[in-house]
Amino acid sequence: MKNNGASTVRQYPCERCPLQNYPHFQQHEKDEVEFLSGFKMGELVADVGTTVLGEGRSSAHLFTVLSGWAFRYKTLEDGRRQILNYVLPGDLIGLQGSLMKEMQHSVEALSPLVMCMFQRDKLPALFQSYPTIAYDITWLASREEQMLDEILLSVGRRSALERAAYLFAFIYQRAKSVGMVKNNTLMVPLRQQHVADTLGLSIVHTNKTLKKLAAKGALRWLDRGCEVIDHQILLDIAKWQGLPPAPRPYI
Amino acid sequence: MKNNGASTVRQYPCERCPLQNYPHFQQHEKDEVEFLSGFKMGELVADVGTTVLGEGRSSAHLFTVLSGWAFRYKTLEDGRRQILNYVLPGDLIGLQGSLMKEMQHSVEALSPLVMCMFQRDKLPALFQSYPTIAYDITWLASREEQMLDEILLSVGRRSALERAAYLFAFIYQRAKSVGMVKNNTLMVPLRQQHVADTLGLSIVHTNKTLKKLAAKGALRWLDRGCEVIDHQILLDIAKWQGLPPAPRPYI
DNA sequence: CGGCACGTTGAGCGCGATCAACCTCCGTGG
DNA sequence: CCACGGAGGTTGATCGCGCTCAACGTGCCG
Numbered sequence: 001m002k003n004n005g006a007s008t009v010r011q012y013p014c015e016r017c018p019l020q021n022y023p024h025f026q027q028h029e030k031d032e033v034e035f036l037s038g039f040k041m042g043e044l045v046a047d048v049g050t051t052v053l054g055e056g057r058s059s060a061h062l063f064t065v066l067s068g069w070a071f072r073y074k075t076l077e078d079g080r081r082q083i084l085n086y087v088l089p090g091d092l093i094g095l096q097g098s099l100m101k102e103m104q105h106s107v108e109a110l111s112p113l114v115m116c117m118f119q120r121d122k123l124p125a126l127f128q129s130y131p132t133i134a135y136d137i138t139w140l141a142s143r144e145e146q147m148l149d150e151i152l153l154s155v156g157r158r159s160a161l162e163r164a165a166y167l168f169a170f171i172y173q174r175a176k177s178v179g180m181v182k183n184n185t186l187m188v189p190l191r192q193q194h195v196a197d198t199l200g201l202s203i204v205h206t207n208k209t210l211k212k213l214a215a216k217g218a219l220r221w222l223d224r225g226c227e228v229i230d231h232q233i234l235l236d237i238a239k240w241q242g243l244p245p246a247p248r249p250y251i
Numbered sequence: 252m253k254n255n256g257a258s259t260v261r262q263y264p265c266e267r268c269p270l271q272n273y274p275h276f277q278q279h280e281k282d283e284v285e286f287l288s289g290f291k292m293g294e295l296v297a298d299v300g301t302t303v304l305g306e307g308r309s310s311a312h313l314f315t316v317l318s319g320w321a322f323r324y325k326t327l328e329d330g331r332r333q334i335l336n337y338v339l340p341g342d343l344i345g346l347q348g349s350l351m352k353e354m355q356h357s358v359e360a361l362s363p364l365v366m367c368m369f370q371r372d373k374l375p376a377l378f379q380s381y382p383t384i385a386y387d388i389t390w391l392a393s394r395e396e397q398m399l400d401e402i403l404l405s406v407g408r409r410s411a412l413e414r415a416a417y418l419f420a421f422i423y424q425r426a427k428s429v430g431m432v433k434n435n436t437l438m439v440p441l442r443q444q445h446v447a448d449t450l451g452l453s454i455v456h457t458n459k460t461l462k463k464l465a466a467k468g469a470l471r472w473l474d475r476g477c478e479v480i481d482h483q484i485l486l487d488i489a490k491w492q493g494l495p496p497a498p499r500p501y502i
Numbered sequence: 503c504g505g506c507a508c509g510t511t512g513a514g515c516g517c518g519a520t521c522a523a524c525c526t527c528c529g530t531g532g
Numbered sequence: 533c534c535a536c537g538g539a540g541g542t543t544g545a546t547c548g549c550g551c552t553c554a555a556c557g558t559g560c561c562g
Contacts, residue, residue, distance in 0.1 A: 074404045082407040131378035141392040142350045148399040153325045156333040156451030200407030
């Protein structure tokens with residue numbers, strides 16, 4: 001929950017954007033890259049625990065994550081927290097804050113986070129001059145909505161075990177598409193409290209549910225975070241067929 | 252769940268779009284209205300129970316609801332259903348299907364539904380020629396995401412009673428902004444099964460929860476659907492401050 | 503008239519919450 | 533160097549919200 005664990009640098013020019021390396025991502029035309037170079041203000045680096053964007057604040061910026069993990073969440077007045085979704089490389093954050101008056105959710109870093117920072121004011125100009133990029137932004141907003149649909153289905157209608165299995169299967173697939181899976185294994189930098197707040201469960205019951213998943217050989221809980229070992233078991237438990245593999249844009 | 256309860260007509264020219272009448276909506280410039288006139292293919296009228304858009308199908312169209320109620324939902328393989336959100340006049344449906352390969356959720360009419368139908372193919376042209384409308388579409392997508400965030404928080408972290416109260420307070424506010432509230436009272440055309448599938452509860456428990464809300468004087472359950480009487484009580488029970496009132500676009 | 507959709511109510515059960523210890527690890531300060 | 537405290541994880545006991553089962557009521561439609 002730190003607020004000052006952030007600093008700005010400029011290390012990656014858009015022509016050598018690290019996101020280019022993933023086959024899942026659609027590449028930009030030369031003129032688009034040029035425009036984006038001007039749209040980009042620099043990079044923001046955030047430590048673990050830093051609140052990148054805060055509910056109620058009006059965000060002056062729009063970000064694309066270049067590397068690292070984060071999560072979006074909301075809280076009720078009495079402190080109950082719901083994690084809405086996780087943020088991985090290539091994901092856009094702060095769009096709501098750029099379009100509406102203010103953010104209605106917060107974003108916190110789960111690992112050291114490198115973000116590409118854009119100027120909110122220039123968004124209308126982007127829509128004017130680069131309709132293909134505007135289309136991509138809309139696509140990304142629509143994808144976020146689609147993910148939320150799935151998550152809501154899960155929280156509303158799956159049992160605790162199914163829900164947990166879905167969560168890790170979902171994260172696994174997304175992480176795989178950005179090269180984070182090594183040897184069919186993925187390290188997920190979550191505390192059990194994060195898992196609980198994602199699934200809408202108590203910590204105690206989350207702990208017991210994770211033990212069951214571990215007993216089935218799907219994952220292993222470690223010192224800090226957990227390791228997804230068997231993706232297929234998770235899919236089976238969650239009765240989920242997985243994400244449709246499709247190329248996706250980024251900005 | 253009918254599939255054929257739909258027919259097309261063309262009754263409202265865009266210059267006399269019925270949505271113009273609501274002060275909540277931002278009006279279009281003349282040239283935008285002209286373009287939208289060409290983008291619009293006609294109107295689609297659907298009966299109660301008609302599946303307007305189906306999960307897995309690729310939708311050839313994009314719609315704006317002109318009048319009536321509908322809901323978006325997803326189901327698990329074994330039939331468990333989760334209602335994701337409700338669709339009211341001014342809301343856009345089918346955007347996911349227009350941007351991605353296929354729809355990942357279904358939409359069903361809750362009342363006779365009149366929709367303005369647009370051609371999916373022309374969406375890129377819209378982005379090319381009318382960036383302000385493109386911006387509005389992105390705004391609407393972002394608003395849907397924002398609503399889902401709230402709903403997910405509710406399903407994940409609120410008790411049954413709070414959740415039910417939130418649902419009706421939320422619907423009340425949205426309906427009010429499109430002139431559906433008369434005498435501080437709103438008729439909601441839902442069965443208890445819809446409420447249950449929205450809240451992630453069983454029908455039996457939903458029934459008991461609604462009785463409690465009725466006992467507190469917040470609403471009244473009728474033959475077909477229910478009547479929201481006291482909005483403030485709902486807000487109090489849900490511990491919710493309500494939606495920030497803001498002008499919104501439509502297309 | 504039967505059949506169906508929808509709502510209502512009570513009984514009992516179980517999933518997941520809460521309470522309460524206790525553990526290990528680790529960073530901090532004496 | 534150790535003492536201490538806090539964060540995170542583990543485990544058992546008990547509670548209770550919400551589920552399931554079951555029966556019955558009502559109004560509507562064929």
